[in-house]
Amino acid sequence: MIYWEQMNARPTPTGPAKLLHLHWPLLLLLCAVCATGFLMLYSVAGGELDRWAQPQMTRFALGLFVLFVVAMIHVDFWKKIAPIAYLGGLALLVAVEFVGAVGMGAQRWIDIGPLRLQPSEVMKVSLVMMLAAYYSWLPPEKVSRPFWVAIPLALIALPTLLVLKQPDLGTSILLVAGGCVVMFLAGVSWWYWGPAIAGAVGTVWAVMASKGTEWQILKDYQYRRIDTFLDPSLDPMGAGYHITQATIALGAGGVSGRGFMQGTQSRLNFLPEKHTDFIFTSLAEQFGLIGGLTLLGLYTAIILFCLLSAFQNRDRFGALMTGGLTATFFFFFAVNMAMVMGLAPVVGVPLPLVSYGGSAMLVLLGAFGLIQSAHVHRPRGALR
Structure with a gap:
């Protein structure tokens, strides 16, 4: 559970001084992961910079600008607009049903000029913001009362059902997981989680039992x-x-890999979706177990820095938002890695900040901008 009260808090930094209070180690780790993505996109394109790597670099530059802008804005602003962000995300998901672009058998995108936006990516962030704002407003003694538990469940269910209809099972899982983590951190009683787990098991049974039926x-x-x-x-x-x-590519890499741009599975186009969902297998083929563990280490360091920032934050909204976004990021890469290694079904989840894609890159860097905003503007003072 995350709940703190502030006492005798010192003023948060203002103006250019905010730059000094950014979480710079976290920012450097994000740049390292993105640089890994550029390297792999250059590789899987056969040494062509303009095909995937260059557009991804442009999106990264734009996303980095968004991160800095979001980080410099006081976290209280994001708390105030959380309901607007949530409703806007819902509106975009509804709009997908009517004007959404179709790709690979799914209707998940909206074309806005030259940008193709995936509203479900936006909803991953706005849902966490909404739940964090809800629990920062709700008195602690009401957190586990049935009526007040039903409200966040409804907030999670609405976008999840809309995303399932697209269909996008992977993002639906991430929405539910991220939302449940915020509820857990907010202090929802353990008595709810037993029935929730039983309900999840029952849902899996219902999914399998419904196969081939009306x-x-x-x-x-x-x-x-x-x-x-x-x-x-x-x-x-x-x-x-x-x-x-994917299994062949993973096994072919061995411990140290075949070498940069020497992966036959991706170079000869045996590996499907080599620049998006299955880019991790291309990395593992070229750089082996060492390369895979290095990337996993970068992800782990990002998670640890974010969690440390969350638990040190005395502002309830900032702490819950940071915790929820961190969990969403964790599930993002965990599901992808499990999927490509055969530990989970293929559900179409890209590798965050590494796979090719505009919406995911911009939204993720914007989300880390929110984490930075909570970190920069956190209350500073003694605990009560």
Whole structure:
């Protein structure tokens, strides 16, 4: 649980002095992960800078600017506009149903001029902001009362159902996971989590039991992904092709890898989605176990720095928002890595800050801008 009160707090920094209070180690780690992404996008494009790496660098520059702007704005502002951000995210998800662009069999994007925006990415952040604002307003003694628990559950369910309809199972999982973490950190009683786990198990049973019936819950291709996860050899040239080729690439890398731009699976185009969802397998093929663990180490350091900032923050909204966004980021890369290593079904979740993609890059850096804003403007003083 995260709940602090401030006492005799010193003023937070103002003006240019805010730059000195940024979490610079965290920022350097983010740059290191993004640089890894540029390197891999250059590699999987066969040494072509303009194909994927250059556009990603441009998005990173824009995202870094967004991060600094968001970080310099007082965290109280983000608290005030959290409901607007949430409602705006919902409106965008509804708009996808009517004017959304279709790609790879899913309707998930909205074209805004030259930018193709994925509203579900925005909702990952705005949902956490909304829940953090809700619990910063709610008195602690009401946190575990049924009525006040039902409200955040509804806030989580609305966008999750809209995203499931697109369909996008991976992002739906991230929304639920991030929202539940905020509820847990806010202090919702342990008595709710037992039934919640039982409900999750029941949902999995219902999903599997509904297969082939009139009330089938998931799409046919999603069931094929589950079957393939359980036994990729069922359809090695069809539904199991992705995970089969990913497994070959991972194994081919060994301990130290084949070498930069020497990965045959990606260079000869055996590896599907090599610049998006399966870019980690290309990294592992080229740089081996050492390269994979290095990237995982960078991610772990980011998580630890963010969690430390959250638990040191005496502002309830800032602490909960930081904790929720950190959890969302963790689930983001954990699901992707588990997916490409055959430890989880393929659900279409890219590797954060490494995979090619505009919406994810901009939204993630904006989210880290919010974490920086909470860090810079945190109350400074003794605890009571």
